[in-house]
Amino acid sequence: MFQASALNDRNARIQRRWRLLFLVMTLLLILPVAIILGLLVHHGAPVISWSFLFEFPRQGMTAGGIFPALLGTIFLVSLALVFSVPLGIAAAIYLSEYARDNWLTRAINLAIINLAGVPSIVHALFGVGAFVLFFRFGTSILAASLTLGIMALPVVIVSTRESLQAVPRAFREACWALGATRWQTIRKVVLPNSVSGILTGVILEVSRTAGETAPIMFTGAAFFLPFLPESVYDQTMALSLHLFVLSTQVPGVPEGVPYGVALVLIAIVLSMNALSIGFRMVLRGRKRW
Amino acid sequence: MVGPERTESGGNSLLEVDDLTVSYGRHVALSGVTLTVRQNEIFGIIGPANAGKTTFLQAVNRMDQFNDAIKVDGAVRFMGRDVARWRNTFALRRQIGVVFPLPVGLPLSVYENVAFAPRLRGVSKKADLDVLVERYLRRAALWEEVKDRLDTLGSMLSGGQQQRLTIARALSQDPVLLMLDEFSIAVDPVTTMKIEDVLRELRSELTILLVTNLVQQARRLADRTAFFLDGSLVEVGVTEDLFTGRARHRETVDYIEGRFG
Numbered sequence: 001m002f003q004a005s006a007l008n009d010r011n012a013r014i015q016r017r018w019r020l021l022f023l024v025m026t027l028l029l030i031l032p033v034a035i036i037l038g039l040l041v042h043h044g045a046p047v048i049s050w051s052f053l054f055e056f057p058r059q060g061m062t063a064g065g066i067f068p069a070l071l072g073t074i075f076l077v078s079l080a081l082v083f084s085v086p087l088g089i090a091a092a093i094y095l096s097e098y099a100r101d102n103w104l105t106r107a108i109n110l111a112i113i114n115l116a117g118v119p120s121i122v123h124a125l126f127g128v129g130a131f132v133l134f135f136r137f138g139t140s141i142l143a144a145s146l147t148l149g150i151m152a153l154p155v156v157i158v159s160t161r162e163s164l165q166a167v168p169r170a171f172r173e174a175c176w177a178l179g180a181t182r183w184q185t186i187r188k189v190v191l192p193n194s195v196s197g198i199l200t201g202v203i204l205e206v207s208r209t210a211g212e213t214a215p216i217m218f219t220g221a222a223f224f225l226p227f228l229p230e231s232v233y234d235q236t237m238a239l240s241l242h243l244f245v246l247s248t249q250v251p252g253v254p255e256g257v258p259y260g261v262a263l264v265l266i267a268i269v270l271s272m273n274a275l276s277i278g279f280r281m282v283l284r285g286r287k288r289w
Numbered sequence: 290m291v292g293p294e295r296t297e298s299g300g301n302s303l304l305e306v307d308d309l310t311v312s313y314g315r316h317v318a319l320s321g322v323t324l325t326v327r328q329n330e331i332f333g334i335i336g337p338a339n340a341g342k343t344t345f346l347q348a349v350n351r352m353d354q355f356n357d358a359i360k361v362d363g364a365v366r367f368m369g370r371d372v373a374r375w376r377n378t379f380a381l382r383r384q385i386g387v388v389f390p391l392p393v394g395l396p397l398s399v400y401e402n403v404a405f406a407p408r409l410r411g412v413s414k415k416a417d418l419d420v421l422v423e424r425y426l427r428r429a430a431l432w433e434e435v436k437d438r439l440d441t442l443g444s445m446l447s448g449g450q451q452q453r454l455t456i457a458r459a460l461s462q463d464p465v466l467l468m469l470d471e472f473s474i475a476v477d478p479v480t481t482m483k484i485e486d487v488l489r490e491l492r493s494e495l496t497i498l499l500v501t502n503l504v505q506q507a508r509r510l511a512d513r514t515a516f517f518l519d520g521s522l523v524e525v526g527v528t529e530d531l532f533t534g535r536a537r538h539r540e541t542v543d544y545i546e547g548r549f550g
Contacts, residue, residue, distance in 0.1 A: 003333050174393040174455075176355060178462055179383030188405075193396055244467045 040263045047260030061224060061245070063250045066261055070226055073268070074237035076145050076216060077209050079232065083149035085202055088156030095157070096164040097186055117153035120214040123151045127219040142232040144220025152205045152214055159204070163197025164190060196283030203276035207269040213240040239265045275280070293524040301328045303466060303496045304349065309363035311344050311353070314426045318344040320462060321363075322522045324515055333511025335504055337544070342500045342519035346468050349498070350385045368465065373468075383410065386459030390471040392451035394443030395458075399426075399435050402443045402454055406440065406462040421461060428491070429457035430483050449480030456484065460491075467491065468498040473506065485510055504545050508532050516541045 004012075038081050055065030099105040127147030137143040167190050175185040213221075221234040223245055229236045243261045294452050304326035311319040319341035326332045334342050339459060346352075351372055353359040365372045367381065375381040384405070395402050403422045404412075412418055420525070426432040431453040435446065443454050452472055469488075473481040488497055488510055501507050507514045508528055515525040516538075523538050524531075543549055 102357075126531070170391075170393045171395060173355070173411075174387075174389065174395060175405075175469070176352065177350065177382060177385075177387040178409065178458065179379050179381075180405075180409055181379045184409060189395060 010251075037266070038261055040266060043256050044259035044261075044263035047254075047256040048263065052260060053264070055223065056226070060252070061250050062254065062257075066239065066242060066264065068225055069237040069239045069242035069261070070264065071228065072221070073239040073265075074143075074208055075141055076148060076238055077206055077235055079141060079145035080148035080152060080209050081202070081206065083146055084152045084156050084205070088147075088153050089198065090159050091153075092157045092160035092164060093186060096161045097182060097190065101212070104267045110158055111279065112154045112178060115150075116158065118151075120212055123147055124215045124218050126150070127215055132219055138233065139218070139222075140220050141229055141236050142220070144216040144236075144238075145232075147219045148212060149211050151212065152209050154160070155205050156201060156238055159201025160194075160198050163194040163201065166197060167193045178201045196280055199283075200276045200280050203272050203279065207272040209238055210268050210272070211265060213238075213244055217241060239268075294418045302326065303328045303368065304498075305364075305366040306345075306349075307364040307366070309345070309348055309361070309365060311341070311348050311362075312360050313358050317520055319348070322517075323476050324522060324525050326496060326498060328496055329492060329494075329508050330512040331492055331499055333507035333513060333514035334498065334500045334516035334517060335502075335507050335544070336523075337549070341520040343470055344520075345517070346387070346417070346470055346498065346500060349466075349468065350382050350387065351375070354378055383462055384465045386462050386464035386467045388452070388467070388469040388472045388479050390474045392448065392455045392475065394446070394451050394454060397443060398440050399443050399446070399454060400439040402475050403457050403461050405458065425457040425461045426454075428460055428487065429453045430487050431457055449476045449483075452476050452480065453484065453487075456477075456487065464495060466496045466498060468500070470500045471502045473501070473503060481506075504547070516544060518544070 052065045053070060054067050056067055058064035095108065096106065099108075124147065127150075128145060130138045131143035131146050132139055135143075137146075171189050171193075172185055175189050176182075180188070216238055220235055221238040221239075221241040225235060225237050235260060239261060243258060246261060247258045302325045306322055306324050306326075309319060309322040310317065322341075322345065334345065336342055347359075348361050349365055349367065349372065353361050361373070368384070372378075372381060382499070390480070395405060397405065400422055403425050404418045407418060407421050412421065423432060423436075426435065431450060434450060435441075435454075443451060446454060451477065456469075456472075472484060485506070491497065499507065499511060511528045513525060514528040514531055516523045516531070516536075518540055523540055524536065526536065530536070531541060532545060534542070536545070
């Protein structure tokens, strides 16, 4: 008859304790998320209505809605995507599929990692210097989106490259052996099998970009505008800056309003995340190996 | 483009390898290999692991291009031209079909796996592709088993079927040379026999370079056989001679008789 020794029992006891510790740590992680969301919904939900979403702010932003800020955020994020996605995906394809392993490639990789580590306020100053002043775009949607786009670029490149690398090399070799060029291999085998990962990266980029405040503060986002922008050379309001302004700069704002703005902002971010998870699940279901 | 040239080494040689040396960084995988493969023969390559057999195949179809660490010296002449001088190596690889040790089905349907190479060379009409897909699947002795499920993923087939699928795919390139790298490693004995029959039939149409881990397979199929050991070519001979005690080197005899491996 098998009998566990005292040492076996002790090891099992210790292992249970460690498991409990890790579980507690993990649960602690959920706590801040739950509290933030709870507070936002509790204070912000009563404020939200059609008129809150689709009206202009009135009476020194203490009343009315957030429509120009909401629309401005959508403009900024979309334009930032237009710049960063094609550039980022192209760069990732080059680095993953074409680049040889030499000093230049290593330097580029290092640059990308560093770019990802640059604080957003530094990106803002770069945006002012490059787009607002040097290219003379002025403080405008164009300058702000370009700044956001550059900030997002490393994220797109890294996530795209990782999705490409996840396609087994054996597929590429089989394809090359058939006489396919590198481009034919990329188009027919690599891209179709990495598109879910690439899309996920892009959507996560959207959620990150939507919340950024510093890079747009000096480059194109306005404190308050009584009208909607007419071209990319105009300034715009944006949700993130609007939240900052309402919370710190304007006296007499009803207590629920900043919570309402924050709730809208976080709803955009979370719905984007949900979309990316959904995408991944659908496309993973069709995964072919 | 220069057509195939006649050379002094037999007039009908397809592949002439002259003092081929391949190294990965400081590790020399293959050194000083010189041999000739004639048209329409099955040329066997035997030898233990790390003998340089796979490396040899990679040097023939210029797969070294995709790996910066590989350095190739010496000359490989295919259809009379040094493969290092083919400016369009993709065109070179279209002439050479490859079958890997483990079947690599592209993540496509059975049909699309076989239609892949014809599409690359510009066949696009469905009716034409249908004909080609059936022809190559038949030739790889797979058609009867998959004709009702051409739309399923190649990777859903059994291991032996997948390996025949990769053979059909290699044949769909309409290659001049077919290189098989230990194709029977992941294949059951019955399928192995089916594939060997296929290869015997193919001999009339193309040249086959058969790297094999099974000494007896080389004996069954190959007209001539080369024995590789530790990155060197020990000897090349008519297969029957090697297997009937007429090998010139002791290592060859020992390997064939299973005294090491």
